[in-house]
Amino acid sequence: MRLPPFEVLEPVTLKNALSMLEKHKGKVKVIAGGTEIVGLMKLGLSVPPYILSLRKIKNLHGIKKSEGQIIIRSNTTLREIIESSLINDLFKGISQAANSVAAPPIQNRATIGGNILQNSRCMYYNQSELFRDGLKPCYKAGGDMCRAVKGGNRCFSVYQGDMAPALISFNAKAKLEKSASSRTILISDLFTGKGENPHSIGENELLTDIIIPIPKGQYSSAYEKLRIRKSLEYPLMSSAVFVSGNMNGEVIDARIVLGAAGSSPKIIDKVSKALKGKKPSNKDIEEASEAVLQFVEVVDNLPVPASYRRKMAIIYTKRAIQKALKDLRKDR
Numbered sequence: 001m002r003l004p005p006f007e008v009l010e011p012v013t014l015k016n017a018l019s020m021l022e023k024h025k026g027k028v029k030v031i032a033g034g035t036e037i038v039g040l041m042k043l044g045l046s047v048p049p050y051i052l053s054l055r056k057i058k059n060l061h062g063i064k065k066s067e068g069q070i071i072i073r074s075n076t077t078l079r080e081i082i083e084s085s086l087i088n089d090l091f092k093g094i095s096q097a098a099n100s101v102a103a104p105p106i107q108n109r110a111t112i113g114g115n116i117l118q119n120s121r122c123m124y125y126n127q128s129e130l131f132r133d134g135l136k137p138c139y140k141a142g143g144d145m146c147r148a149v150k151g152g153n154r155c156f157s158v159y160q161g162d163m164a165p166a167l168i169s170f171n172a173k174a175k176l177e178k179s180a181s182s183r184t185i186l187i188s189d190l191f192t193g194k195g196e197n198p199h200s201i202g203e204n205e206l207l208t209d210i211i212i213p214i215p216k217g218q219y220s221s222a223y224e225k226l227r228i229r230k231s232l233e234y235p236l237m238s239s240a241v242f243v244s245g246n247m248n249g250e251v252i253d254a255r256i257v258l259g260a261a262g263s264s265p266k267i268i269d270k271v272s273k274a275l276k277g278k279k280p281s282n283k284d285i286e287e288a289s290e291a292v293l294q295f296v297e298v299v300d301n302l303p304v305p306a307s308y309r310r311k312m313a314i315i316y317t318k319r320a321i322q323k324a325l326k327d328l329r330k331d332r
């Protein structure tokens with residue numbers, strides 16, 4: 001598979017990058033680590049005339065602590081996140097999520113920004129041009145039908161990023177900049193819920209920072225991921241859990257976020273509330289995990305059946321809650 005022709009833009013400052021994005025709006029795609037976008041270009045699923053590389057922008061990289069929060073610049077690699085003792089000490093679930101992405105060669109190149117902004121996937125769409133040529137285009141390809149769901153009136157492609165569910169469980173925010181202005185929004189608000197176009201980032205915007213508030217008091221987190229093999233595998237279902245409370249295991253606050261359970265990460269508020277204000281028994285954990293099922297929106301468009309992924313949403317949520325609660329009780 002060959003890459004289509006394109007022109008490379010290599011700004012050395014953020015200001016430069018933002019004005020290039022503005023100038024070529026609609027015709028330019030950003031490349032960070034390139035581990036996703038290059039594959040999409042080879043499949044002919046993304047054919048931008050211009051590619052804007054972030055590689056030479058020096059200050060778009062690094063992890064720092066500042067006034068009750070941690071700021072990760074968007075071009076920081078997953079390897080740096082895995083190796084950061086700051087992230088591992090403060091946000092275990094985020095560290096576990098980064099460690100679960102693909103395998104070391106990908107983690108060495110892949111960036112946190114690119115991970116959050118990866119496109120949703122479907123086994124009928126992420127295919128070669130030859131495969132797709134013989135078929136009518138589906139919603140995600142600009143057509144008017146869905147191959148995964150007969151009679152379906154929208155796209156059900158799956159958001160399979162590992163980092164966003166874990167970041168959302170900590171109420172993390174994203175800073176988006178364009179040449180004339182910037183905005184900071186919750187990462188959960190960066191998602192549209194639409195398979196055709198899963199993110200709300202503008203064509204002239206750059207994700208520059210990920211801002212994670214450091215929770216107060218005793219808290220812990222965990223990330224559990226279903227995959228076929230232990231390497232090079234996107235999540236088929238995942239669960240990120242944040243809990244705060246005391247050393248007796250009484251929960252003050254809880255947040256459960258499912259990954260690969262629809263076209264965006266799913267915040268399971270209703271179920272999280274059921275864990276609050278008590279020391280959850282095995283039965284409480286069991287019931288909370290089973291209750292996530294009603295929020296799972298999966299169809300048969302990944303390599304394992306939707307029925308299996310639904311069952312696994314329960315199992316993996318249960319494991320993540322248990323792991324987070326066990327850690328909450330630890331003396332620090």
Ligand SMILES: Cc1cc2nc3c(=O)[nH]c(=O)nc-3n(C[C@H](O)[C@H](O)[C@H](O)COP(=O)(O)OP(=O)(O)OC[C@H]3O[C@@H](n4cnc5c(N)ncnc54)[C@H](O)[C@@H]3O)c2cc1C
Nearest residue numbers: 032033034035036037102110111114115161162207233234
């Ligand atoms: C074999 C294989 C296995 C994989 N397994 C996993 C997995 O287990 N879990 C997982 O989550 N992912 C997986 N991935 C997907 C991908 O590798 C990761 O999502 C990776 O983190 C993407 O980061 P990147 O820097 O390489 O992004 P790129 O490919 O450079 O970019 C991805 C997207 O983000 C946009 N983008 C990047 N940075 C910015 C920015 N700062 N501002 C605006 N837009 C931006 C790009 O335009 C592009 O649309 C896998 C990929 C492969 C090839």
Ligand code: SF4
Nearest residue numbers: 122138146147155156
């Ligand atoms: S879910 Fe349907 S519309 Fe979406 S990519 Fe798959 S086949 Fe296409």
